[in-house]
Amino acid sequence: MSKEKVRHQQPLLFIAQPKLDLPNAEMQQAYRTAKGKKKEVKTEEEKPEAAAPKEEQAQSTEKKVAPTNKKVNFKDLPTAGKVEYFLNLPAQIPRMKCELVTAEGSLIGTISGKEGDLIQFKSIRRPFRRELKLEDIRDIKLLGF
Numbered sequence: 001m002s003k004e005k006v007r008h009q010q011p012l013l014f015i016a017q018p019k020l021d022l023p024n025a026e027m028q029q030a031y032r033t034a035k036g037k038k039k040e041v042k043t044e045e046e047k048p049e050a051a052a053p054k055e056e057q058a059q060s061t062e063k064k065v066a067p068t069n070k071k072v073n074f075k076d077l078p079t080a081g082k083v084e085y086f087l088n089l090p091a092q093i094p095r096m097k098c099e100l101v102t103a104e105g106s107l108i109g110t111i112s113g114k115e116g117d118l119i120q121f122k123s124i125r126r127p128f129r130r131e132l133k134l135e136d137i138r139d140i141k142l143l144g145f
Helices: 054-064 079-087
Strands: 097-102 106-115 118-123 129-133 137-144
Touching (some): 079 106
Antiparallel strands (some): 097 106, 097 137, 106 118, 118 129
16 A cells, blocks of 8 residues: 555534443353153052062062153054154145055055045055055165255
């Protein structure tokens, strides 16, 4: 830069800034976290006595077993489970395309319903509506929307 382009003047407009103290921020002092599942403590009244029959003891052990809610992969589901998965999707999710593999070949489309052992299938090729028996389906592959 040349010396002519550099200004040595003060700015033409000054804005007076007041001297303010820093703001006092209110911070969170305490918090709570969710603890793990509570363990049930057995009392002496709940314990089966030694004189109790074996049938009562077997029933009490069966009641303690809680159902597991493990998520199962789509690939690991049986064919009937895969069909139920497609039929029980929420209304907010559009119908997903799948590929049905049968002895005759494979079909691409959506599963639209089930009546007993028959599955209603909407294909992307003619004939558009088909009914297949559950036993005839070898595999169902998930293709997406």
